[in-house]
Amino acid sequence: MDLFQKCREFTRARQAMELGIYPFFHMLTSGQDTEVMMNGQRTLMLGSNNYLGLTADPRVKAAAVKAVEKYGSGCSGSRFLNGTLDIHVELEVAMARFLQKEDCIVFSTGFQSNLSIISAVTSRCDYILSDSMNHASIVDATRLSFARTIKYRHSDMDDLRRLLERCSADEKGGILIVTDGVFSMEGEICNLPGIVSLAREYGARVMVDDAHSIGVLGEHGRGTAEYFGLEAEVDLIMNTFSKTLASLGGCVVGDESVIHYIRHNARPFIFSASIPPAQVAAAHEALRILEAEPQRVRRLNEIAAYMKKGLQQIEAVKVRESGNDLVPIIPILTGSAGRTMYTAKVLLDHGVYVNPVFPPAVPSDSCLLRTSYTATHTNAQLDEALSIIEKVYSEMAGNTEIDFDIEI
Ligand SMILES: Cc1ncc(COP(=O)(O)O)c(C=O)c1O
Structure with a gap:
């Protein structure tokens, strides 16, 4: 055929x-x-x-133009090799500070961020418990990972508990619970207090995709964890630059050792060219405006x-x-x-x-x-x-x- x-x-x-x-x-x-x-x-x-x-903000547009003038139109290589600019590192420092975590990696798209984070931090013996309504990039990331993935019924904490009970009995593997912060089609906020409390009880780690929450929720626009007052309880916060931050790209923030590990193990990050200068500068300027206004x-x-x-x-x-x-x-x-x-x-x-x-x-x-x-x-x-x-x-x-x- x-x-x-x-x-x-x-x-x-x-x-x-x-x-x-x-x-x-x-x-x-x-x-x-x-x-x-x-x-x-x-x-x-x-x-x-x-x-x-x-x-459409003139300050964001001007920052992008200035970056193109200084650095050119692209980076022609991976962050890992020739593609790390000073402005990539400055944006990572600013995002980690804004989201109150130790470290950050900037990726080329939000989709690539999820592929990179989830496939790097989970391995064969681990479990991923993923909300059934999570974004397609999380679904595809779980397909890329060697870990066993089980979907829990959308925002159903009883179902999540049942799965945690089962997975935690296997002491060989760690558990990642991953959820959208705000579900992009429904506009619903995840039950972060429920998730965090179950994670604590069963020794699981929590990752929140805050693509639709940064600049939207919380007094300072820091997203779902700020909205619930649970910033210290969420292990990994992922964000995209293609929404509130008026650009293209994404990032993850978390503990230094975890970010260091992702930086050296995430294949979609290592084997792909870095986010271009204009996008970095636009996202950073948008972040400055979000913080100031x-x-x-x-x-x-x-x-x-x-x-x-x-x-x-x-x-x-x-x-x-x-x-x-x-x-x-x-x-x-x-x-x-x-x-x-x-x-x-x-x-x-x-x-x-x-x-x-x-x-x-x-x-x-x-x-x-x-x-x-x-x-x-x-x-x-x-x-x-x-x-x-x-x-x-x-x-x-x-x-x-x-x-x-x-x-x-
Ligand atoms: C919840 C969520 N995560 C990840 C992504 C992917 O982000 P990007 O479009 O910036 O690659 C999106 C974009 O649609 C999204 O809505």
């Missing part, structure tokens, strides 16, 4: 294209901001992870509460209730894939972009429209978005023809 036969027979995406509701790869011809030019039209951006609005985090939390209330007041809109009011990720439940694609398209036609979410990111009957917000959204933009959503939902009321299943 020809290897490429499956490619020729792949029709899922084309079906949605033929129906005119294909929801991906819309083209932007502007920067990432609260309003963008998408498909040639002014569009309110309610589907970005630019939580503090720093991708914590009011941005407050504004973001205010917007989250305002939009949740506003969406709940629109009769036909079903907001997912499990999210915390501070989190600027507010999913609208849509159910079928057909309704999700159709609604996203009509919203976009009216000038509002939201993220349509399908399996495997969510269970098959629980598709949703993920709305997310930025601290620099103005009240006028938020009210305009709410009135467009209300209009679209009232125009679509009673239309059951769009409740069809379509794989994507």
